[in-house]
Amino acid sequence: MNRFSKWTALAGVGLLSVNIAHAQIVKIDGSSTVYPITEAVAEEFQKAKKNAIKVTVGISGTGGGFKKFCRGETDISDASRPISKKEMEACKEAGIQYYEMPVAFDALTVVINPKNDFVKSMTPAELKKMWEPAATGKVMSWKDVNPAFPDVPLKLFAPGADSGTFDYFTEAINGKSKASRTDFTASEDDNVLVQGVSRDKGGLAYFGFAYYVENQKKLKAVPIFNGKEAVLPSPQTVENGTYAPLSRPIFIYVNAKSLEKPEVKAFVEYYMKHSPELVREVKYVPLPAKAYTLNMEHVAKKKIGTVYGGEEAIGVKIDELMAREAKY
Amino acid sequence: MVQQDKTADIHAVIRRGKRWDYLFAAIGLICLAFGLLTVLVLVGKMGLEGLDRLSLDFFTSYPSRRAANAGILSAWVGSVLVMLVTAFAAVPLGVGAGVYLEEYAKKNWVTDIIEINITNLAAVPSIVYGLLALGIFVYQFGFGGSILSAGLTLALLILPIVIVATREAIRAIPGAMREGSMALGATKWQTVRYHILPYSMPGILTGIIIGLARAIGETAPIITIGALTFIAFLPPLPLVEGAGLFDWVMSPFTVMPIQMFNWTSRPEEAFQINAGAAGFVLVVMTLGMNALAIWLRYRLRKNIKW
Numbered sequence: 001m002n003r004f005s006k007w008t009a010l011a012g013v014g015l016l017s018v019n020i021a022h023a024q025i026v027k028i029d030g031s032s033t034v035y036p037i038t039e040a041v042a043e044e045f046q047k048a049k050k051n052a053i054k055v056t057v058g059i060s061g062t063g064g065g066f067k068k069f070c071r072g073e074t075d076i077s078d079a080s081r082p083i084s085k086k087e088m089e090a091c092k093e094a095g096i097q098y099y100e101m102p103v104a105f106d107a108l109t110v111v112i113n114p115k116n117d118f119v120k121s122m123t124p125a126e127l128k129k130m131w132e133p134a135a136t137g138k139v140m141s142w143k144d145v146n147p148a149f150p151d152v153p154l155k156l157f158a159p160g161a162d163s164g165t166f167d168y169f170t171e172a173i174n175g176k177s178k179a180s181r182t183d184f185t186a187s188e189d190d191n192v193l194v195q196g197v198s199r200d201k202g203g204l205a206y207f208g209f210a211y212y213v214e215n216q217k218k219l220k221a222v223p224i225f226n227g228k229e230a231v232l233p234s235p236q237t238v239e240n241g242t243y244a245p246l247s248r249p250i251f252i253y254v255n256a257k258s259l260e261k262p263e264v265k266a267f268v269e270y271y272m273k274h275s276p277e278l279v280r281e282v283k284y285v286p287l288p289a290k291a292y293t294l295n296m297e298h299v300a301k302k303k304i305g306t307v308y309g310g311e312e313a314i315g316v317k318i319d320e321l322m323a324r325e326a327k328y
Numbered sequence: 329m330v331q332q333d334k335t336a337d338i339h340a341v342i343r344r345g346k347r348w349d350y351l352f353a354a355i356g357l358i359c360l361a362f363g364l365l366t367v368l369v370l371v372g373k374m375g376l377e378g379l380d381r382l383s384l385d386f387f388t389s390y391p392s393r394r395a396a397n398a399g400i401l402s403a404w405v406g407s408v409l410v411m412l413v414t415a416f417a418a419v420p421l422g423v424g425a426g427v428y429l430e431e432y433a434k435k436n437w438v439t440d441i442i443e444i445n446i447t448n449l450a451a452v453p454s455i456v457y458g459l460l461a462l463g464i465f466v467y468q469f470g471f472g473g474s475i476l477s478a479g480l481t482l483a484l485l486i487l488p489i490v491i492v493a494t495r496e497a498i499r500a501i502p503g504a505m506r507e508g509s510m511a512l513g514a515t516k517w518q519t520v521r522y523h524i525l526p527y528s529m530p531g532i533l534t535g536i537i538i539g540l541a542r543a544i545g546e547t548a549p550i551i552t553i554g555a556l557t558f559i560a561f562l563p564p565l566p567l568v569e570g571a572g573l574f575d576w577v578m579s580p581f582t583v584m585p586i587q588m589f590n591w592t593s594r595p596e597e598a599f600q601i602n603a604g605a606a607g608f609v610l611v612v613m614t615l616g617m618n619a620l621a622i623w624l625r626y627r628l629r630k631n632i633k634w
Binding site: 025027032035036038039040042043046051054055056057058059068073189190191210211213214215281282283 | 390472554555560561
C-alpha cells in the first residue's frame with residue numbers, strides 16, 4: 001500500500017467512527033426577542049454545571065424556530081408570540097408534543113424622534129389609522145393621523161414579517177395578525193429601526209422595550225392610551241397591567257420528549273428557577289413568581305399543548321391565561 | 329528657420345503628451361487613494377473602536393450577555409476549523425479539475441461549456457450555495473448544522489476560484505517545459521507530477537489562499553445551513569475523553585462574521601465595541617492569509633529554476 005491509499009483508508013475509518021449524538025447538548029432556536037433571556041440562562045447554566053451539559057442557542061425568528069422545532073431538530077423553541085394554528089398542525093403531524101412556558105413580559109414600545117413635540121400620547125385607534133393595510137400610500141403625513149398634528153411627513157419603521165413582534169403588533173392594533181400597511185421600512189435588526197427614527201423628525205417605530213431602554217437618549221417613547229389613561233411602558237406599568245394593549249408575554253416551547261432527557265429537564269428547571277433575576281438583568285419584565293412554578297407544575301401534570309389555541313390573546317392577564325385549558 | 333519650427337512643433341506635441349500623462353497619473357492616484365483610504369478608515373475605525381476590548385481575554389472567552397466578559401473563543405475556533413474542512417475539500421477537487429481541464433481534456437465544445445460554467449459559478453451569489461447545501465449536506469446527507477456542512481458549503485463556493493487559479497498558473501508555464509519533459513521520455517502523468525505542478529504551485533497556492541480569505545468572511549450561506557449564535561463550548565478534541573478522531577466535524581459551531589453580526593444587532597452600546605474588535609480581528613485574519621499567499625508565492629518562485 002502506498003502512502004496515499006493508507007491516508008485514504010485512515011480518513012475513511014475516521015469518518016465512520018463519527019459519533020453524532022456524542023455529547024449532551026440542549027438545542028435551542030427561535031425568536032431574537034427571547035434570545036437575550038435564553039442566552040443569559042444558558043450562560044449561567046453552563047457555568048453552574050461546569051460545562052458538563054452544553055447548550056446552543058440560535059436566532060431564526062419565532063417562525064423559523066417553530067419550523068425547526070416541529071421537525072424535531074431542536075429541544076426548545078424561543079417564541080415572542082404563541083404558537084400559530086399552522087405550526088400546531090405541523091407539530092402534530094410530526095408527532096411533536098410540547099409544553100408552553102411563558103417566561104417574561106415584553107412591552108412593545110412605540111417610539112418617536114425626540115424633536116417631535118406634538119405627540120404627547122397616542123390611542124390604539126390612531127396607531128391603527130397609521131398602520132392598517134388601508135393606510136398604504138394614503139396616510140403619509142402626521143396630519144392624516146390626527147388633524148391636530150402638523151403636516152410633517154410620516155416615516156414608519158418596523159420589524160420584518162418573520163418576527164413575532166410584527167405579528168403581535170398587527171394583531172393588537174389592526175385586529176389581524178400580519179395585516180399591516182406595506183410601505184414602511186422593515187428590518188429584522190432593531191438597531192436599524194432605532195437609527196431610522198433617531199434621524200427623522202417625523203419617524204415612528206415599534207419594537208421591544210429593551211431596545212428603547214438602551215437608546216433613551218436618541219428616542220422618545222409614546223404613552224399609549226389604555227382606555228382610561230395614557231401610560232408609558234415601564235416594568236411597573238407592565239406588571240400592573242396598565243400598559244395595554246402592547247405588553248405581551250414571551251415564551252419558550254419545550255419538546256415533551258426532550259424533556260424526558262435529564263439534561264433538558266435540568267436546563268428547564270434552572271430556567272424557571274433563575275428567570276426572575278436574569279429576566280430583569282436583560283431588561284425584560286419578569287412574570288409573577290408563581291407563573292414560573294406553575295410552568296413546572298404543568299409539566300408534572302402533563303399539561304401538553306398551548307392555552308392560546310393558535311391565536312393571540314390581547315390584554316389577558318397572565319394568571320387567567322395560565323389557568324386556561326391547554327390544546328394540542 | 330524651417331528646421332527650428334519643426335523642432336518647436338515636436339516639443340509642443342511632447343509637452344501636450346506629457347500633460348496628459350501627468351493628468352492621468354493624478355487621476356489614477358486619486359482613484360487609488362480613494363480605495364485605499366476607504367479601507368484604512370474602515371479598518372482604523374473598527375480597530376480604534378474595538379481597541380479597548382482587544383486583549384488575550386477577548387480571544388479566550390466565550391460569548392456572554394455581559395459585553396465586557398464576552399469573547400470570540402468559539403467564533404475563531406469555529407472559523408479556523410471550518411476553513412480546515414474547506415481547504416481539505418476544495419484543494420484536491422479544485423486542483424484536480426484544473427489540471428484535468430488544462431492538460432488532459434480535449435479542446436471541444438464540451439470543455440468550452442464546462443469552462444463557461446466554471447467562470448459563471450464564481451459569480452453565483454453565496455446565498456445560493458447556502459440553499460443548495462441546506463438541501464444536500466444538511467438534510468439529504470444528514471450532516472446537520474455542523475462544521476462539516478459549513479466546510480463543504482464554503483468549499484463549493486471557492487471551488488471555481490481554485491480551478492481558475494490552477495488553470496491560469498498552468499497556462500503560464502512555457503510549452504517548451506512540457507515538450508522537454510516529454511522528449512526525455514516522461515509520461516503525461518510524470519510531466520504533470522514533476523514539472524507542471526511544482527512550477528505552477530505558487531499560482532495555485534495564491535488562488536487557494538485568496539479563495540479561503542473570501543470564504544472566511546462569508547456569512548449568508550453559513551447562516552442558511554444553521555450556524556448558531558450562542559455557543560459556549562468547543563468541538564471535541566480528537567481522541568480526548570472518548571471522542572473519535574473526526575467527531576469535531578459534526579459539532580455545532582459559530583464563526584466570526586456571525587458573532588460580529590449578532591453583536592451589532594444588540595441593544596447595548598457596549599456590544600458595538602465588541603463587534604468592532606471582532607471585525608478588526610477578522611480583517612487581520614484575512615490580511616494575514618493574503619500576506620501568507622504573497623510570501624508563499626515569493627518563496628516558491630525563488631526555488632523554480634528553468
